[in-house]
Amino acid sequence: MAARELEYAVGTLGLGGVQVLSQINGGGLDDPRLAIFWKTVAELDVPVFIHPANSLDPLTRRYYLVNLVGNPTETAQATAHLIFGGVIDRFPTVRFVLAHAGGTTPRLLGRWGHGVEVIPELGILTRPLKDYLRSFYFDSCVHDPALVRVMVRELGLQVVVGTDYPFDMGDLEPRSTLVASGLDERELAAIEAANLFATGTNLPA
């Protein structure tokens, strides 16, 4: 049903992409039943925006931690499920855009890279971890300009503009964040447009 709805939304209504949550009723994005959906996404060639669902971790129930910790963690879980669960291997042309700068993903890449080297269970990857990261775009809504710079220059990630508008946890001055990151004009231009256009992301006419 989701695949058919996507065909209708893109083919008939002309939408330029689709959003999914980081989990579906507690199931990960690596659920084999989603294969028909990813196949349709690949055929339609539209980007997938991933937004966190409410964390299932009971320790997030206080102090707004469902947002402050749960949301960024949810996005990292979804990214890991797509990479380690073989979804990227099966659908290498699908482009995923991650909310909130990928959540905690950028912070975890060093740990994941070490894990791939030493944990036999993670030998399921068919390519180097950084190859898989080419399937992802990280938005700039991280409230930490230095991290945006690290994501571009040291982690080599593809960053695009993010605002999380109209939510209170959004970044309503994304240009200020980008300028404060210390990136140069060429890098800012890539974030502001080139990263998405270079890979042919469909936008509504």
Added chain:
Amino acid sequence: MAARELEYAVGTLGLGGVQVLSQINGGGLDDPRLAIFWKTVAELDVPVFIHPANSLDPLTRRYYLVNLVGNPTETAQATAHLIFGGVIDRFPTVRFVLAHAGGTTPRLLGRWGHGVEVIPELGILTRPLKDYLRSFYFDSCVHDPALVRVMVRELGLQVVVGTDYPFDMGDLEPRSTLVASGLDERELAAIEAANLFATGTNLPA
């Protein structure tokens, strides 16, 4: 019982600190029943090392994610519970050492800082967020030299050496990691000894 055991371990056996997990049977470190334990820690003036417990999030059950995502998240939850739950306010002299560079804490500080500004529920803090961070030491076991540099120079965090020895996810060449971070000799010396000694951390004679 834990408080009495700590008195015995430090007073009689001469141990220099104590380790706790990031949660106690699903309860956070902000549990009011732990107040007597924190009070004893403060009186004995020993550092508390916090190590992740197994994540309660069912989405971590595959691909070793209980370690790759769950562990760093657990540490961030514990840090948040101590800060937002009032433990640091009540026991401001207690020093906490966080495993794995504080887990995802350094990545989340921008988001937490924004949250404190816009979410009324988080008005419980009595001081600026960065004041609370003086109660924490972040170890260097993060498998990402650039992040160590950001933690010191841009986030202003107190970093100490971490190895996670003897585990496979450890960093058995911590000096190499620190040198690769690009920090200068003065900064490296602070990480390697001065940060802990400057605040009078007790070490076994």
